[in-house]
Amino acid sequence: MREGTVMVTGGAGYIGSHAVLALLDAGWRVVVVDNLVTGFSWTVDERATLIEADIADEDAVRRAMRDHGVIAVMHFAGSIIVPESVSDPLKYYRNNTAASRSLIESAVTCGVKHFIFSSTAATYGVPESVPVAEDAPKVPINPYGTSKLMTELMLRDVAAAHPLNYCALRYFNVAGADPQGRSGQSTAGATHLIKVAVEAATGKRDSVAVFGTDFDTPDGTGVRDYIHVSDLAAAHIAALDLLIDRPEKSHTLNCGYGHGYSVLEVLDAVDRVTNRTIDRHMAGRRAGDPPALVADNRAILKTLPWRPQHDDLEGIVRDALAWERKLAERE
Structure with a gap:
């Protein structure tokens, strides 16, 4: 067992629950703080240890940090639906930015030395070139991306003023599920393409909308970098080890595979895995969708001893499909 405890905020959610599994499997003690508004206690x-509380509840968070001997925070809690952030920006600045500020202050007050932040490629907006590197301009085009970038800036400034180091991991498109079937994406009404596609493949949806067929890409549909959620969780473990070993340094790293697939290529992969054809509904572009969003992942490969273990589109689909079928059995 490792010394100290890691606090995982949002640990009852999709990515957070996989990070909890990875931490436990690596020998860490874990305390989860989640308000269960979008998470599920049964995924923890x-x-x-699960504490049902909001990260903005400083009394509850600080009590948990002190009672459990927390030495590091992995922060996944927040709101993530881009269109909703446009229609309700104040919700995103409250849940993502203001709540993160409270959490960071709690960490500083309680002497927590290490902080890993769940950031996003949405901080780049529509990138000028692809693949996009960490030093590319940060010009988010929606409040979701802005709320995450603001938290990155807070961490930068706090790390300069206090004995805390951090790693901000900018996710590209997270997909798949734990290969052992212990967790997966369970949120109703999810907007992620592979989740939507396997819902269609299992009869939960009638069809899949393809938003935009006239992009400057090989087949006209948007290209994205899909990373398996278990690989992403492993990157968090490697980042934590680095922060502990090198407490004087902080990092901001892209999390992706460095190559992308188009919407139609993803749907074709789902068709192959399921041996059926998903009904596809062609629709217009969504505002602000870039033609392609692919990570330049050279920095994470150089900085961390992390190498993807699940870089296979059909494998990602198979894991997502297995979880979708397991969810159906729960209902």
Whole structure:
């Protein structure tokens, strides 16, 4: 067992629950703080301690940090639906920016030394070139991306003023599920393409909308970098080890595979895995969707001893499909 405890905010959610599994499997003690507004208590591994609280509840968070000997925070809690951020920006600045500020202050007050932040490629907006590197201009085009960038800036400034180092991991398109079937994406009404596609493949949806067929890409549909959620969780473990080993340094790293697939290529892969054809509904572009969004992942490969283990589109689809079928059995 490793010394100290890691606090995982949003640990009952999709990515957070996989990070909890990875931490426990690596020998860490884990305390999860989640308000269960979008998360599910049954996704939290029984080896972890679950505290139902909001991260903005400073009394509850600080009590948990002190009672459990927390030495590091992995921060996944927040709101993530881009169109909703446009229609309700104040919700995103409250749940993502203001709440993160409270959490960071709690960490500083309680002497927590290490902070890993769940950031996003949405901080780049529509990139000038692809693949996009960490030093590319940060020009978010929606409040979701802005709320995450503001938290990155807070961490930068706090790390300069206090004995805390951080790693901001900018996710590209996260997909798949735990290969052992312990967790997966369970949120109703999810907007992620592979989740939507496997819902269609299992009869939960009638069809899949393809937003934009006239992009400057090989087949006219948008290209994205899809990373398996278990690979992403492993990157968090490697980042935590680095922060502990090198407490004087902080990092901001892209999390992606460095290559992308178009919407039609993803749907074709789902068709192959399921041996059926998903009904596709062609629709117009969504405002602000870039033609392609692919990570330049050279920095993470150089900085961390992390190498993808699940870089296979059909494998990602198979894991997502297996989880979708498991969810159906729960209902």
